[in-house]
Amino acid sequence: MLEIVSAWAIPFFVVSIVGVGWARGVKVFEVFAEGAQEGFWLAVKLIPYIVGLFVAIGIFRESGALDLLTGVLKPLLITLGIPGEVVPLGIVRPLSGMASLAMTVELFHRLGPDSLIGRIASTIHGSTDTTLYIVSVYFASVGIKRFRYAVLVGLIGDLTGFLASVTIARSFFGG
Amino acid sequence: MNFIFAFFILTGILMAAVNGEIGSVTGWLAEAANNGVEQALGFIGVMAFWLGLARVAQEAGIISILTRFLEPVIRLLFPTIPRGHQAMGAILMNISANIMGLGSAATPFGLKAMEEMQKLNPKKETASEAMCTFLAINTASVTMIPGTVIAFRAAAGSENPSEIVGPVILATLCASTAALFADFIFRRRGRKKGI
Numbered sequence: 499m500l501e502i503v504s505a506w507a508i509p510f511f512v513v514s515i516v517g518v519g520w521a522r523g524v525k526v527f528e529v530f531a532e533g534a535q536e537g538f539w540l541a542v543k544l545i546p547y548i549v550g551l552f553v554a555i556g557i558f559r560e561s562g563a564l565d566l567l568t569g570v571l572k573p574l575l576i577t578l579g580i581p582g583e584v585v586p587l588g589i590v591r592p593l594s595g596m597a598s599l600a601m602t603v604e605l606f607h608r609l610g611p612d613s614l615i616g617r618i619a620s621t622i623h624g625s626t627d628t629t630l631y632i633v634s635v636y637f638a639s640v641g642i643k644r645f646r647y648a649v650l651v652g653l654i655g656d657l658t659g660f661l662a663s664v665t666i667a668r669s670f671f672g673g
Numbered sequence: 674m675n676f677i678f679a680f681f682i683l684t685g686i687l688m689a690a691v692n693g694e695i696g697s698v699t700g701w702l703a704e705a706a707n708n709g710v711e712q713a714l715g716f717i718g719v720m721a722f723w724l725g726l727a728r729v730a731q732e733a734g735i736i737s738i739l740t741r742f743l744e745p746v747i748r749l750l751f752p753t754i755p756r757g758h759q760a761m762g763a764i765l766m767n768i769s770a771n772i773m774g775l776g777s778a779a780t781p782f783g784l785k786a787m788e789e790m791q792k793l794n795p796k797k798e799t800a801s802e803a804m805c806t807f808l809a810i811n812t813a814s815v816t817m818i819p820g821t822v823i824a825f826r827a828a829a830g831s832e833n834p835s836e837i838v839g840p841v842i843l844a845t846l847c848a849s850t851a852a853l854f855a856d857f858i859f860r861r862r863g864r865k866k867g868i
Contacts, residue, residue, distance in 0.1 A: 508778070515726055519733035526729050533728025534721035540784055541717040549709035554678050556705025557685030562692055592812075596708075599821070606829035620826055620837040624819030625844035629812040630677065632783075636808060637800065639784045640791040644799040647859040649677070651805065652812035655852030659813065662847035666840045 540639060547638035551631060555594050564590070580664050583615045587622055588660040592629035592653060599623065618667040626659035716780075723781040727766060736762040739769075750810070750853070751803045753793070760789035764807060771810075772817050783811055802860050809856040813849040817842060 519526045558564055568586045575585050583605060591598045605619045629652035637645055689695050730736050740762050747764060754760050763786035770779035786807060794801040800808075819841045826834035 511778070512726065515730045515733065515735060518735055519729040522733050524729060524732040529729050529732045530725035532725075534725030536728075537720035537722070537724030537781055538717055540724070540781075540788075541713065541720040544716065545710060545713040548713045549706050550678065552709030552712070553702055553705040554681035554685075556701055556708070557689070557698065558681040559685075560697070560701040561685040561688035561694065563681075563684045563688040566688065599825070602822070603825055603829065606825065606831075611826040611829040611831035611834070616826075616829075616831075617837055617840075620819075620822045621840045621844050624816065624822040624837060624841035625814070626848055627812055627814035632812050633808055635780075636783060636787050636811070637804075640787045642791075642798060642800050642804070646800045646805060646863065647856070648800055648805045648808045651809045651852050651855045651859060654855040655809065655813035655848045658851035659844055659848030662844040663840065666843050666847075667837070670840045 544635060544639060547634060551634055555597075555630075559594070559597060564593075580661075581615060581618065583609070584618050584622060584664065587619055591622060591626055591660070592656045593631075595628040595631060598628070614668070614671060617671050618664055621663040621667040622660055625663050626656045629653060629656055720781045720784075723778050724785060727763075727782060727785065730766075731762065736766065740765055750806055753801070753803050754790070755793075758789065758793070760786055760793065760803070763789050767807075768810065768815065771815055779811075783807075802863075805860070806853070806856050809852040810849060813852040814845060815849050816845055 516526055519529070565586075568589050571589065572582055572585045575588075576582050580588075587598055587601045587605070590601060602619045602623045606616055609615045611617075611620065629649070633645060633648050633652055637643075637648070686695075686698060689698050727736075737757075740757070743765055744756070744761055747761060747768075748754075748756075751761075751764065754764075763782050767779050767782035767786050770782055787804065790801060790803050790807065791797065793803070817838075819838065822837065822841070823834045826837070
């Protein structure tokens with residue numbers, strides 16, 4: 499059911515907007531191109547910020563600094579009853595969308611998507627987003643330099659999401 | 674953000690030196706930078722398409738109808754945005770796209786919303802309250818259909834790929850509530866300090 503909904507959501511969206519626009523006499527193609535132009539320049543403007551972020555996170559990960567951080571936090575989180583396998587995922591989730599997706603897929607591969615860990619990892623991945631990426635790209639797009647408390651708020655949300663995912667997935671699927 | 678950037682790069686290179694992998698740093702740099710450009714270039718098409726479509730929706734009056742219905746709810750979260758302002762429409766589209774799990778559509782609307790909120794922002798280099806609240810919602814990703822995870826579960830041979838939808842909705846509600854609550858606390862503290 500849900501797969502059908504997600505498969506139809508975007509086509510439905512597109513068809514209804516273009517359909518209604520056309521029926522109401524909007525010059526759909528010209529208006530579309532105007533908006534698209536704006537989107538194009540916005541995307542171009544973002545390139546330097548995305549490159550900077552990717553390089554910083556790439557070095558942090560490849561050098562082993564990320565593993566070190568994970569290693570330090572792991573014993574603490576295991577005492578709190580969090581399975582060790584999902585700790586790296588929880589730490590990487592706010593930093594890098596691609597890395598956390600890769601970790602989730604690796605857990606699926608190793609333990610199976612229907613194992614308890616696989617289900618917990620799915621919940622963690624689905625319930626939060628790449629905070630650091632969103633905050634820096636969104637602010638960069640309009641030239642904001644002082645982020646105030648936005649990063650902290652995002653990380654509080656991520657931590658809550660992580661703990662909630664572990665607890666909820668556990669009670670949901672037993673074990 | 675300046676701190677995070679400097680911290681990641683400095684500790685990363687220090688670690689590489691300690692591990693005797695300093696020779697690989699150049700390679701990592703080039704690879705990460707290329708990945709960044711690839712991701713950004715991949716954005717161009719999606720971004721152009723969705724903002725083009727958003728413009729059609731706006732001209733057709735679809736956004737203003739939607740906004741009229743949902744504005745009362747969103748107004749509670751964004752008291753500083755005037756009634757009927759363009760920012761409302763963009764925020765609305767972004768939240769709807771997030772809820773439906775349409776990540777690729779959510780980002781362009783989100784960036785559009787930032788642009789509109791920036792017009793209302795008196796200090797152009799400092800994040801406004803509305804922006805912070807908006808990011809709190811986006812980083813917690815209020816979603817009902819976690820499409821990516823379902824797809825990857827299916828690809829990995831799960832017997833029931835969408836069984837995690839219930840837990841995901843509950844967990845994302847917890848995360849969003851916590852983020853919005855934290856945002857509320859920080860906002861009040863900021864006002865007291867007169868920032």
